[in-house]
Amino acid sequence: MTPARPIRRLLVANRGEIAVRVVRGCRAAGVAPVAVYSEADRGARHVRLADDAVLLGPAPAAQSYLDAGKVLAAAKKSGCDAVHPGYGFLSENAAFARAVEEAGLVWVGPPPAAIEAMGLKIPSRERMRAAGIPVVPGTHDLDGAEAVRRVGLPVVIKASAGGGGKGMRVVRDAAELSDALASCRREAEAAFGDGTLYAERYLERPRHVEVQVFGDRHGRVVALGERECSLQRRHQKVIEESPSPAVTPALRRRLSEAAVAAARTVAYVNAGTVEFLLAPDGSFFFLEMNTRLQVEHPVTEEAFGLDLVALQLRVAAGEPLPTILPEAPSAHAVEARVYAEDAENGFLPQTGRFLAWEEPSGPGIRVDSGVAAGDEVSVHYDPMLAKVVARGTTRDEARRRLVAALGETVALGVTTNLSYLRRVLASAPVVAGELDTSLLERLEIPPVPPPSEAVFEAAGREFASRGSGAVARTASFPDPFEAGPFRGLR
Amino acid sequence: MRLRDAVTGAVLDVGEPGTSRRAPAAGGVRAARDGNVVWVFEGGETYRLERVAARGEAEPADPSHDLVAPMPGKVRAVLVAEGESVAKGATLLLLEAMKMELPVRAPREGVVRHLRVAEGAMVAAGERLLEME
Numbered sequence: 001m002t003p004a005r006p007i008r009r010l011l012v013a014n015r016g017e018i019a020v021r022v023v024r025g026c027r028a029a030g031v032a033p034v035a036v037y038s039e040a041d042r043g044a045r046h047v048r049l050a051d052d053a054v055l056l057g058p059a060p061a062a063q064s065y066l067d068a069g070k071v072l073a074a075a076k077k078s079g080c081d082a083v084h085p086g087y088g089f090l091s092e093n094a095a096f097a098r099a100v101e102e103a104g105l106v107w108v109g110p111p112p113a114a115i116e117a118m119g120l121k122i123p124s125r126e127r128m129r130a131a132g133i134p135v136v137p138g139t140h141d142l143d144g145a146e147a148v149r150r151v152g153l154p155v156v157i158k159a160s161a162g163g164g165g166k167g168m169r170v171v172r173d174a175a176e177l178s179d180a181l182a183s184c185r186r187e188a189e190a191a192f193g194d195g196t197l198y199a200e201r202y203l204e205r206p207r208h209v210e211v212q213v214f215g216d217r218h219g220r221v222v223a224l225g226e227r228e229c230s231l232q233r234r235h236q237k238v239i240e241e242s243p244s245p246a247v248t249p250a251l252r253r254r255l256s257e258a259a260v261a262a263a264r265t266v267a268y269v270n271a272g273t274v275e276f277l278l279a280p281d282g283s284f285f286f287l288e289m290n291t292r293l294q295v296e297h298p299v300t301e302e303a304f305g306l307d308l309v310a311l312q313l314r315v316a317a318g319e320p321l322p323t324i325l326p327e328a329p330s331a332h333a334v335e336a337r338v339y340a341e342d343a344e345n346g347f348l349p350q351t352g353r354f355l356a357w358e359e360p361s362g363p364g365i366r367v368d369s370g371v372a373a374g375d376e377v378s379v380h381y382d383p384m385l386a387k388v389v390a391r392g393t394t395r396d397e398a399r400r401r402l403v404a405a406l407g408e409t410v411a412l413g414v415t416t417n418l419s420y421l422r423r424v425l426a427s428a429p430v431v432a433g434e435l436d437t438s439l440l441e442r443l444e445i446p447p448v449p450p451p452s453e454a455v456f457e458a459a460g461r462e463f464a465s466r467g468s469g470a471v472a473r474t475a476s477f478p479d480p481f482e483a484g485p486f487r488g489l490r
Numbered sequence: 491m492r493l494r495d496a497v498t499g500a501v502l503d504v505g506e507p508g509t510s511r512r513a514p515a516a517g518g519v520r521a522a523r524d525g526n527v528v529w530v531f532e533g534g535e536t537y538r539l540e541r542v543a544a545r546g547e548a549e550p551a552d553p554s555h556d557l558v559a560p561m562p563g564k565v566r567a568v569l570v571a572e573g574e575s576v577a578k579g580a581t582l583l584l585l586e587a588m589k590m591e592l593p594v595r596a597p598r599e600g601v602v603r604h605l606r607v608a609e610g611a612m613v614a615a616g617e618r619l620l621e622m623e
Contacts, residue, residue: 344497352524353524355522355523355524355529356520356522356529356531406534407533407534408534410520410531410536411531411536412520412521412522412529412530412531412536413522413524413529415536415538416536418534418536419534419535419536422534446560447498447560448497448498448535449498449533449535449560449561450495450498450500450560450561450592451495451497451498451500451530451532451535451537451539452532452533453502454519454532455495455519455530455532455537455539456493456495456502456504456539457504458519458520458521458528458530458532459493459504459521459528459530459537459539460491460493460504460505461521462521462522462523462528463491463493463523463528463541464491464506465523
């Protein structure tokens with residue numbers, strides 16, 4: 001670990017909304033942010049907000065944001081003394097973290113050894129079991145299908161090197177077992193270059209509850225409450241909240257103790273997340289630890305009144321965690337992830353150029369976004385565009401604010417899941433807080449209401465007017481294309 | 491000019507707009523054209539409208555999961571009979587409101603058990619139209 005020293009200039013080694021978020025954290029901490037970008041991201045929002053920016057290379061991530069050598073060279077060339085990886089890309093690459101430290105720069109993240117220890121799921125399960133933290137009953141001996149049968153059906157087969165739902169299958173019938181093992185192994189080998197599998201008892205209708213942990217270099221590790229992320233589609237989180245409607249103060253204490261114990265097993269420093277499955281009877285089981293800032297960190301920030309990125313920078317510079325940190329949330333926060341996808345047609349990812357993009361505002365509303373009108377959504381990167389977060393004194397107030405805010409978000413030119421998010425947030429189980437990880441797969445939501453006559457008339461006027469890229473609006477909306485950088489789109 | 495919304499499948503003939511520019515509708519309607527598609531935002535929903543040549547079959551793009559009327563209006567046509575087997579996505583009836591036409595499609599494969607409405611009936615939004623098995 002590099003010696004403690006103040007951070008003055010930081011390379012934001014990411015793109016999109018998280019790069020914008022880290023730039024804002026830099027401003028809060030008095031640090032100068034430097035962006036990196038690919039040829040597809042020239043003039044992107046994170047580039048415009050930073051003090052300086054370095055071109056990495058062509059659009060494909062492997063030749064830009066994932067190229068550790070280029071990112072490190074960009075940090076040195078631009079005079080940075082620290083690197084923040086965001087999430088995804090190089091954030092959980094221990095070799096990159098080590099290279100940053102060996103270059104004499106501060107790595108804003110956990111020690112490389114902690115990334116390695118938690119990166120492989122089988123050893124991390126063993127470590128947790130040894131530390132007395134409950135793990136889902138399972139087996140690593142997958143040579144014989146008999147071993148899986150002993151775990152009890154249904155089982156879920158997972159890749160040891162995995163994540164994001166790849167190399168993962170639920171098996172309910174012993175007859176499907178050998179086929180499932182073979183296809184998981186193929187998927188895991190293709191995705192991670194490692195076909196090692198393990199199996200866990202498949203819990204029916206569990207909740208996904210995770211604990212935000214934070215460690216400093218002075219041996220202190222704290223828990224900052226939980227987030228409930230049960231609303232997932234194909235293992236991708238869609239809506240998250242803090243606190244969890246299922247967690248009582250007593251359960252929060254037990255979850256926090258287990259999460260802090262988990263972090264201590266790897267001498268954890270900086271922000272991390274310990275994920276658990278919570279069964280309906282209140283028992284919980286360690287799933288995995290994510291050794292980075294999570295996508296859904298804003299709900300913790302809003303519920304606890306913290307700036308986790310600014311805290312990351314202070315801790316990375318060697319400062320101790322603040323003596324007094326909140327132990328319980330003082331508000332409720334709900335976040336919805338806005339994706340470029342067609343929720344009405346199999347959630348297929350969408351591409352295109354934003355003809356209009358307008359973000360909501362108002363009491364308790366926060367938007368973490370990486371896009372602007374005129375931006376192109378390409379096939380090269382993750383289709384998540386923005387996160388809309390609402391805070392309230394109660395869960396229902398936060399939820400209602402979020403529904404209203406999503407309804408104020410204008411996205412023309414690229415199909416998004418905005419309408420789907422609103423309908424999910426208005427559905428009876430979500431209103432009641434009765435969540436589990438398969439709810440979204442079986443939830444029946446009402447269809448999109450049909451357009452009014454005014455919608456048809458507005459479209460008719462557009463078709464009748466001259467030009468092919470004109471933008472019309474009612475008098476209540478200013479025209480972003482009348483002046484400024486998008487004038488040329490007319 | 492006949493327009494079709496690709497999101498809901500709704501179709502409406504808006505006459506010949508543009509000759510005399512009508513006053514914009516009340517409320518925050520936003521519209522932006524990208525070639526052959528006009529994107530329209532209203533009331534939190536985003537629609538994608540295209541010109542369709544003539545009164546014809548709408549393309550399958552229906553999101554409905556429920557066989558209730560998605561809008562108030564008149565049942566213009568009932569295209570199935572009780573006991574009939576239908577494929578997922580088959581158009582079961584056509585609703586009409588103002589001059590707008592909206593196909594109601596089968597959310598899944600099944601058999602039409604009970605028709606609760608007949609041609610010409612007026613229905614409220616959310617009213618049950620038919621039962622499927």
